Amino acid sequence: MLQTTVLQTSVIAIHKLNHTFGKGILQKPVLIDINLEIKPGEIVILTGPSGSGKTTLLTLIGALRGMQHGSLKVLNQELNGASQRKLMQVRNQIGFIFQSHNLLKCLTAWENVAMSLKLHHSIPPLERRHKATAMLHAVGLADRVDYYPETLSGGQKQRVAIARALVSQPQLILADEPTAALDKQSGRDIVELMQKLAKEQACAILLVTHDNRILDIADRIIYMEDGRLADPPTLT
Numbered sequence: 001m002l003q004t005t006v007l008q009t010s011v012i013a014i015h016k017l018n019h020t021f022g023k024g025i026l027q028k029p030v031l032i033d034i035n036l037e038i039k040p041g042e043i044v045i046l047t048g049p050s051g052s053g054k055t056t057l058l059t060l061i062g063a064l065r066g067m068q069h070g071s072l073k074v075l076n077q078e079l080n081g082a083s084q085r086k087l088m089q090v091r092n093q094i095g096f097i098f099q100s101h102n103l104l105k106c107l108t109a110w111e112n113v114a115m116s117l118k119l120h121h122s123i124p125p126l127e128r129r130h131k132a133t134a135m136l137h138a139v140g141l142a143d144r145v146d147y148y149p150e151t152l153s154g155g156q157k158q159r160v161a162i163a164r165a166l167v168s169q170p171q172l173i174l175a176d177e178p179t180a181a182l183d184k185q186s187g188r189d190i191v192e193l194m195q196k197l198a199k200e201q202a203c204a205i206l207l208v209t210h211d212n213r214i215l216d217i218a219d220r221i222i223y224m225e226d227g228r229l230a231d232p233p234t235l236t
């Protein structure tokens, strides 16, 4: 079974999280007293100036970096003090979409999508192919299933990355600047697609972006400045 059917009130629950880079006199607080809760199916955009700590927070939530202080629960699992094995299990339950799609060049579109299903050993190879192909149909790439990444446009590659993130029906997607490498229309298409598929699958999305043109897809916008979550500045 791919989707964990746990009864839960939050997909992400963060309490008094603090994070520091460097040691001694070079020590620099990067995240300060972060409290945040994200509910199942909620689409939340995290925005704020460059260097304010957004990516650091996203990588902590994605169990890609070790926790220091505070409590961070992802899909009901506490990451502070968690073993490497537990962190890996949590990572495997999250869909990741990054600015650079990180597709494997030597694999076709469907093989790239199927890669994330390999983590779920219970799915036989033929079914993996079927699910990957169906997901590529859902993102509008039915005619590109057997194409290699280098033969796809930027927008098409990002669609493959979305298919890869959603194919295992995660309850949480973490996206870091997914539209940064795309032109205006492709960026818009990509986030609308993410929004549609996530709502269909009741999947929560936490999306970091500088792109003001996509803020309207969010259920909620949160703003980070100097390592703290703050009220967003009023747009004029």
Ligand SMILES: Nc1ncnc2c1ncn2[C@@H]1O[C@H](COP(=O)(O)OP(=O)(O)OP(=O)(O)O)[C@@H](O)[C@H]1O
Pocket (backbone or CB within 6 Å): 021, 022, 030, 048, 049, 050, 051, 052, 053, 054, 055, 056, 057
């Ligand atoms: N591995 C690291 N070691 C030391 N300092 C780091 C490290 N990673 C990030 N930083 C610093 O932490 C701060 C926050 O960086 P982070 O990448 O989280 O910001 P951001 O808000 O995502 O920025 P951007 O919008 O430009 O991507 C920055 O001052 C950055 O230089």
